[in-house]
Amino acid sequence: MFIHLLVAWIFSIALVRCTDLPGLDALVRRRLPSHSHSFTFNQIDGEGDAFNVTDTSILGGITVSCTTTSACARGLYTYLTQRAGVDIWWTGSRLNNLPPFLPRVHRPLSGKAVVPYRYHFDAVTFGYTTAFWSFDKWELLLDWLALRGVNIPLAELGTRGPLPAKWVNDQFELQKQIVRRMAELGMTPVLPAFTGFVPKALKTRHFNATINPASPWITFPPDTTPVDFLQPTDPLFATLQKSFILKQKEAYGNVSHIYTLDQYNENNPTSGDLTYLHNVAADTFASLRAADPQAIWLMSGWLFFSSSYFWSPERVQAYLGGVPGPDSMIILDFYSEIKPQWDHLQNFFGKSWVWCELHDFGGDMGMQGNLQLLTTKPLEALNSSGSSMKGMGLTMEGQEGNEIVYDVLLDQAWSSTPLNVSGYGRNWTMRRYQSSDLPDSVYNAWSTLDGVIYNIQNPGTQSAIKSIFELAPSLSGLVGRIGHHPTFIPYDTNTTIVPSLRLLVQAGSEHRYLRDNPEFNYDIVDICRQLLANRFIDVYNNLVSTYSSSSADAVAAAALPLLDIIRDLDWVLGTNENFLLANWIRDARSWAGDNETYAAYLEYNARNQITLWGSNGEENDYASKQWAGLVGDYYLRRWQSFTDYLVATKRNGVPYNADYVKSSMISIGKEWNLETFTGPWDVQGNTFDTVQNLLLKYA
C-alpha cells in the first residue's frame, strides 16, 4: 500500500500535465483536492460536444479529451459517476469521497451531446431559490451545472429595480463573479438585454419618444410595476440597447453573444396587428445586432402558453418572423413536459428551440415526477420531421428536492436512446448513498419511488405537489387541486411512501454508514415530510366533515391531530440543515452587515416571498415552503386560529364566514412578515431517531 502511494506520488510530480482548460483544473482542485494532479484535459477540434475518457498510463491518471470545455466537464462527470461512484448534489459535493486510488477507466468512456444547447434557469429561480445566496452557494451550483454538461445557463442578477442601490450593487458584484466562473467552466452565460421597459420619468426627458404604459402584472396594483414600454420601433430603443450591451461588455468581457430578452411575458403587446408584431421583433433584433453583430436572441416561450388567447399561431409567426433565419433566435419551450408549444406552433416556425422541463412552481416541495416521459418525449421531439429543436434544459421556478427528475433530463441530453429508467434509478441510488453494495431494502425503497411517485401519468399533476397545510386554512378549496400547484395526491400513500420510508429506516438501522450519509438523511426527512403532509389531508377531511355534522367539542377533538402533525413536521424538518427557515433568513440578513434597518428590510422580503408574496397577499402562498420555523410557527398559527374559529362558531351558533377567515389569515401573514427571527438558527435533534419515531406514529 505504502509503496503504491509512493509511486503514485512520485508520478504525480514527475508527469507534467499539459492541460489547456484551466477552469476545469480549478474545478478538480476545488472538488477533488486529493486527486488534483490526476486529471488531464485535452481539447481537440471536432464536431459538436464530444468526449473520450481514458487511462493516462498504466501507472494511473485519467485523461479526458473533448471538443469543447463543456464536453470535458461532462467527460469528467461521466468518469466520476460511472467509474468512481460519486456525485455532486444540491445538498453538497461528495466528489472527493472517491477511493484513494482512482478506479481505472479500462474500456474508454465516450459521449456526445445529442443537442448543441443544454440550458438552465427560469428567470424567477433567481428569486425563489438563489435570491439571497452568497458566492459559496453559487459555486456549488455552477460546478453542478458544468459537470452535467449545461452550456447556456441564464445569468441575470443585479439588473432589476426599483430596489435599494446597495442591493443592486451587491448583486452586480456577485453577477460578475458568476459570469466569470461560468465562462471558465465552459458555459456561455445568457446575459440580459434592454427589453423596452423604462422608468416612467423617461418621458420627461424624451417627450417625443413612443412610450406606452405597460400593463400591470396580474393582481398587483400598478404602483408595484412602475414602468412604461418604449416601443422598439422608436430610434431611442436602439440607442438604449447599444448603451446597455456595451456597458455590460465592459463589465463582463467578451463572454457571450446570447441575450435573454422577454418583452411580453405575462404582459401583452399593445396591438395584435401582424405587421406591428413583425416590426417590433425586427426592430428589437436589429437593435441587438447593432450593439453586437453576433447577437443571438433567447426568448422564453412561456407567453405562448400563458397568453395563448392572444398568441394565435398567426401572431406568433408574425412576431418570430421579424427575426431572420433559424439560428439567430433560441426559443425556450418552457413547459414541454405537459404544455409543449413547439408542436402546434410548427417548431416555432423554424427557429431554434429548447425542450424545457419546468416541473416546479414557486419552489413547491412535494415529491412528484414522470421519469418515463422525460426520457422519451425530448427524443421524440428531436426526431420528429422538420424538427428545429436544438437543446434540452431546466426551467424550474425553484430548486427544492426531487433531484432525480432534473438529473435525468440533463443526462438524457447525452444519450441518443431513451435512458433505461429502472437501471438509471439503480445507478443513481448507488451514487447517492455511495455504495455499490447497498442492501436490497434501499433499492426496493427507491424502485417504489421511481416506479410510482416518479412515474406519475396523471395530466393534472405534472408538477411538484403543494401540501394543503401550506395553504391559508379554509373549509373548502384546498384538497384535490390540479394544475400548477396541485394538491391532489395521485398515488396511495400506504403502499408507496410508507413502505419506502420503512425500508430506508430498516436499512439505516442495519447499516450505520447510511446514517452518516447526508443525502440519505435528506431523503428520509423528505419522505417523512411527505408522509405527514399526506396524513394531514385525511385529518383535515375529517375536521371538515365533523364541522358540518357534530358538536363544538367534537370539532375541538378533530382539530387536535392537525396541530399535532404540524408540530411533528416542524420537529423532523428541524433536524436537517436543508429544511430550515433559519438559512433563508440568515442568508437574507447577511447582505446587510451591521445595518439593522437594511437587515430588517431584507428579512421582511425573505418572509414575504414565502408567505403573502405581495404586501397584501396578492400571490398568497405561491412560494410556500416546508421548512422548520415556518411550519411550526406561521402555519401552526394559521391552523390554530382557524380551528379555534371553527370551535367558537359552533359554540356560539354563528355561521362560518369564509371572507372573515380569508382576511384574518392575511392579517396573520402581515403580522408574521414584520417579525424578526430569533432562532433556533441550527439543527435540533437527531434525524434518524426522529424519523423512526414518526414512522411508528404515522405509518
Ligand SMILES: *[C@@H]1O[C@H](CO)[C@@H](O)[C@H](O)[C@H]1NC(C)=O
Ligand atoms: C474519441 O475517440 C474516437 C475513437 O478513437 C475518435 O474518433 C474521436 O475523435 C475521439 N474524440 C475525442 C473528442 O477525443
Ligand SMILES: *[C@@H]1O[C@H](CO)[C@@H](O)[C@H](O)[C@H]1NC(C)=O
Ligand atoms: C420633438 O418633436 C418636435 C416636433 O417635431 C420637435 O420640434 C422637437 O425638437 C422634438 N424634441 C425632441 C427632444 O426631440
Ligand SMILES: *[C@@H]1O[C@H](CO)[C@@H](O)[C@H](O)[C@H]1NC(C)=O
Ligand atoms: C469575441 O468573441 C468572438 C467569438 O465568440 C470573437 O469572434 C470576437 O472577435 C471577440 N471579440 C473581441 C473584442 O475579443
Ligand SMILES: *[C@@H]1O[C@H](CO)[C@@H](O)[C@H](O)[C@H]1NC(C)=O
Ligand atoms: C430517433 O430516430 C433514430 C433514427 O432515425 C432512431 O434510431 C431512434 O430510435 C429514434 N429515437 C427515438 C427516441 O424516437
Ligand SMILES: *[C@@H]1O[C@H](CO)[C@@H](O)[C@H](O)[C@H]1NC(C)=O
Ligand atoms: C433496464 O434496467 C433493468 C435493471 O438494470 C434491467 O433489468 C432491464 O433489463 C433493462 N431494460 C432494458 C430495456 O434494457
Ligand SMILES: *[C@@H]1O[C@H](CO)[C@@H](O)[C@H](O)[C@H]1NC(C)=O
Ligand atoms: C449503470 O451503470 C453501469 C456501470 O457504470 C453502466 O454500465 C450502465 O449503463 C448504467 N445504466 C444506466 C441506465 O445508466
Ligand SMILES: *[C@@H]1O[C@H](CO)[C@@H](O)[C@H](O)[C@H]1NC(C)=O
Ligand atoms: C392508510 O393507513 C392508515 C393508517 O394505518 C389508515 O388509517 C388508512 O385507512 C389507510 N388508507 C387507505 C386508503 O388504505
Ligand SMILES: *[C@@H]1O[C@H](CO)[C@@H](O)[C@H](O)[C@H]1NC(C)=O
Ligand atoms: C442602512 O440601510 C438603510 C436602508 O437600506 C439606508 O437607508 C441607510 O443609509 C443605511 N445606513 C448606513 C449607515 O449605511
